[in-house]
Amino acid sequence: MVLERSVEDLISEIQYKAKITRGVADRTVRDWFTKGVKAPDLSREGVVTELYLVYLPFWRFVAQGKAVACGYSEYTEKTGNVIRNIFEELIDEEFIWTECACDTGKCGITKLWLDPGGEVPYVRGSVVSMDAGGSAIEASKRGREEVHRMIKEAAAKRIQVLTLEKTFLIPKVFELVYAPVWIAHYSYKGGDYTAIVDGVRGEVLGGTAPNNLTARTRMMILTFTAGGIMIGSSIAMLIHPGPYQISELFQIILLLLGIAMCMAAYPAFKEGRTFVSSGSMQHILALSPATRVPKQLTDNEILNHESTLLKCPVCGEVVEQPWGEVVSACKKCHHLLDVTANTVKLVPYDVAKPDLLARTAMKGMDPEYIPFWKFEVDFNVTDRLAGGETKTGLPDISGKRSYYICAADIPRYVSEPWEIDLTIRNPEIVEDFAGREGTYLTILMNQNTARKLTEFLYLRYETEKPGILQVLRYNFQVDNARILYIPYYKEKTSYIPGI
Amino acid sequence: MADTPNGIPAPLVCSGAAASLIDEERAREIAGEWLDGEKNPVVPDETIQFGKAVLIYYPFWKFSREDGGEDVIVYRPACGTLLSGLQDLQREETRVVPVPKDANILPATVFSTVYLPELHGIARGEELVGIPLWMISYKVKNSIYMMVVNGESGLVYPGWHPVKEPAVWKRTALTAFIPMVLLSMTAVYLSPWFFILAAGLLIIFLYRSRMFGMVNTKYLEGKDGS
Numbered sequence: 257m258v259l260e261r262s263v264e265d266l267i268s269e270i271q272y273k274a275k276i277t278r279g280v281a282d283r284t285v286r287d288w289f290t291k292g293v294k295a296p297d298l299s300r301e302g303v304v305t306e307l308y309l310v311y312l313p314f315w316r317f318v319a320q321g322k323a324v325a326c327g328y329s330e331y332t333e334k335t336g337n338v339i340r341n342i343f344e345e346l347i348d349e350e351f352i353w354t355e356c357a358c359d360t361g362k363c364g365i366t367k368l369w370l371d372p373g374g375e376v377p378y379v380r381g382s383v384v385s386m387d388a389g390g391s392a393i394e395a396s397k398r399g400r401e402e403v404h405r406m407i408k409e410a411a412a413k414r415i416q417v418l419t420l421e422k423t424f425l426i427p428k429v430f431e432l433v434y435a436p437v438w439i440a441h442y443s444y445k446g447g448d449y450t451a452i453v454d455g456v457r458g459e460v461l462g463g464t465a466p467n468n469l470t471a472r473t474r475m476m477i478l479t480f481t482a483g484g485i486m487i488g489s490s491i492a493m494l495i496h497p498g499p500y501q502i503s504e505l506f507q508i509i510l511l512l513l514g515i516a517m518c519m520a521a522y523p524a525f526k527e528g529r530t531f532v533s534s535g536s537m538q539h540i541l542a543l544s545p546a547t548r549v550p551k552q553l554t555d556n557e558i559l560n561h562e563s564t565l566l567k568c569p570v571c572g573e574v575v576e577q578p579w580g581e582v583v584s585a586c587k588k589c590h591h592l593l594d595v596t597a598n599t600v601k602l603v604p605y606d607v608a609k610p611d612l613l614a615r616t617a618m619k620g621m622d623p624e625y626i627p628f629w630k631f632e633v634d635f636n637v638t639d640r641l642a643g644g645e646t647k648t649g650l651p652d653i654s655g656k657r658s659y660y661i662c663a664a665d666i667p668r669y670v671s672e673p674w675e676i677d678l679t680i681r682n683p684e685i686v687e688d689f690a691g692r693e694g695t696y697l698t699i700l701m702n703q704n705t706a707r708k709l710t711e712f713l714y715l716r717y718e719t720e721k722p723g724i725l726q727v728l729r730y731n732f733q734v735d736n737a738r739i740l741y742i743p744y745y746k747e748k749t750s751y752i753p754g755i
Numbered sequence: 756m757a758d759t760p761n762g763i764p765a766p767l768v769c770s771g772a773a774a775s776l777i778d779e780e781r782a783r784e785i786a787g788e789w790l791d792g793e794k795n796p797v798v799p800d801e802t803i804q805f806g807k808a809v810l811i812y813y814p815f816w817k818f819s820r821e822d823g824g825e826d827v828i829v830y831r832p833a834c835g836t837l838l839s840g841l842q843d844l845q846r847e848e849t850r851v852v853p854v855p856k857d858a859n860i861l862p863a864t865v866f867s868t869v870y871l872p873e874l875h876g877i878a879r880g881e882e883l884v885g886i887p888l889w890m891i892s893y894k895v896k897n898s899i900y901m902m903v904v905n906g907e908s909g910l911v912y913p914g915w916h917p918v919k920e921p922a923v924w925k926r927t928a929l930t931a932f933i934p935m936v937l938l939s940m941t942a943v944y945l946s947p948w949f950f951i952l953a954a955g956l957l958i959i960f961l962y963r964s965r966m967f968g969m970v971n972t973k974y975l976e977g978k979d980g981s
């Protein structure tokens with residue numbers, strides 16, 4: 257996904273609606289006072305000095321993660337036999353990464369606790385919010401890396417030794433989400449503390465509280481009396497055995513144990529100052545609401561302002577990067593353009609003509625043209641090893657052939673069988689030069705992502721073969737990317753291909 | 756929040772600021788006095804190490820209201836903040852001076868309309884005012900804390916700070932430890948019945964911990980603690 261150009265000014269900002277009122281938040285904090293190992297008189301002595309609603313910003317990166325991981329895990333039986341389990345894992349699920357975009361200091365909120373859904377557009381200034389600090393580009397990079405790591409972890413969960421691992425990522429959304437929280441500052445016996453209440457579901461998310469002094473004093477007394485008894489009696493026994501027939505070793509162990517207990521307990525109970533506390537106050541300036549870092553223009557761009565404008569390479573019309581990852585048509589000359597951060601590339605395309613059979617069967621219906629990326633791919637498998645039965649009726653798709661990746665907004669579980677079918681069949685395409693009227697679906701996946709998916713398509717196909725794949729080494733080359741619009745006839749909820 | 760012709764809200768700019776009457780040295784003094792003072796929340800035998808002090812102007816909405824024949828002025832923060840003490844800022848001085856040129860002023864990000872539902876009386880005016888706040892960081896043991904001192908009035912907004920505890924841990928530990936060592940030694944030499952005595956003493960300790968000076972009653976019952 258090409259976020260780089262547009263992130264700073266065009267990043268979508270949404271917010272959750274606060275559903276918790278001041279009264280409910282106040283009650284939640286008071287309930288929280290009575291729970292856990294907090295000072296027992298906190299609900300009586302604690303005074304809420306301030307209670308206010310504020311929205312915290314979070315970066316959110318949603319991506320479809322895809323991975324193929326092969327390998328094995330071994331364990332040794334009692335008899336000495338080594339049992340090897342071989343695995344072949346296929347991951348295809350949605351991953352969500354979030355990160356707090358402001359410093360919450362001692363409150364220690366680092367991740368968004370809410371799931372996507374129910375958000376409304378964020379209007380600047382209409383609510384009290386902390387400003388998002390830092391660079392969106394950096395955040396999106398961190399998100400991408402983190403999601404890659406999450407995919408890897410999910411794929412290799414059961415596998416000790418990996419023999420093959422490939423991860424792919426299709427970015428879906430990168431956005432700034434504002435989540436409401438009630439901040440309650442309260443004082444207790446000269447100390448100042450803070451509690452944070454989720455403004456959507458009304459749970460306490462974190463904060464600081466004085467903890468139970470009586471409980472800690474008692475724990476201290478308990479451990480020190482126990483320690484005292486252990487140390488006292490063991491010393492006495494070591495000097496004068498008396499009527500107790502206990503081995504000296506045990507007495508020494510008892511002595512050491514007593515000393516260790518006291519030494520461990522003293523700092524532990526003395527330091528237990530607060531109930532919940534995390535985060536740091538180290539960056540004093542970060543505590544002030546930060547301002548967003550705007551996109552940095554290079555010196556050259558500033559000198560030559562014209563160069564920041566992107567133009568159609570065919571007709572010179574100024575083009576704008578539309579939000580999201582899209583290939584769009586030039587408004588003037590209708591050529592397809594792949595607008596990325598700094599460049600505009602012309603994308604060659606063809607429109608396939610529905611074949612005779614489809615035209616007669618679907619008479620009177622207009623097809624929808626669904627865009628596919630078509631690549632000329634050369635896969636060379638150098639090494640393949642699979643456990644179990646490997647004889648297969650499935651055709652081989654390595655070697656030179658065309659690969660198809662659906663670029664439209666169609667659920668992947670629908671489009672993936674089409675891709676495999678088209679890649680296996682490599683149908684003869686009859687070009688439609690007439691420039692047929694009809695519905696052309698938008699291209700929502702750019703060339704880079706599609707190119708990476710060709711490798712996944714191959715790997716996925718290989719894992720679908722019977723047997724458990726263990727080793728697969730290959731080199732491959734992808735050339736000649738173009739868009740091919742393939743006609744599909746829509747019938748109720750299913751699509752019937754026109755070729 | 757006047758709209759420009761394009762419908763894009765004009766940036767919110769402070770029309771003035773409260774005068775910064777307290778310089779860095781004085782701000783540090785105030786912070787030190789507060790930490791050392793009678794109400795002092797810091798464990799006294801820990802040394803406090805002061806770090807950076809930064810003067811930041813926070814934007815506030817100043818609402819002038821007429822409520823029941825009286826003129827009332829209410830201040831509300833015009834940017835998001837997690838600092839304590841700023842939600843209902845009190846200001847005795849009403850004068851406003853131009854914002855100093857090199858002032859470190861935070862952008863206002865909240866429209867005044869956000870606060871209107873909670874205000875009483877008849878609106879008589881509203882303006883954005885920058886309030887100078889000294890952010891002073893200090894270190895106790897290995898933790899870093901921050902205190903805010905109002906640059907105009909010298910008021911302290913303590914925020915999260917170390918808390919002195921009304922417990923005397925050393926005494927607690929020794930009161931529990933020494934009698935137990937002696938009792939159990941006697942028990943081994945003389946009679947195991949002394950262990951029962953030790954158990955009894957433990958129960959007394961647990962229920963009457965204050966009696967043995969384990970909890971600093973002077974702190975618990977107020978400053979003079981007679």
Ligand SMILES: [Zn+2]
Pocket residue numbers: 568569570571572573586587588589590591
């Ligand atoms: Zn053009």
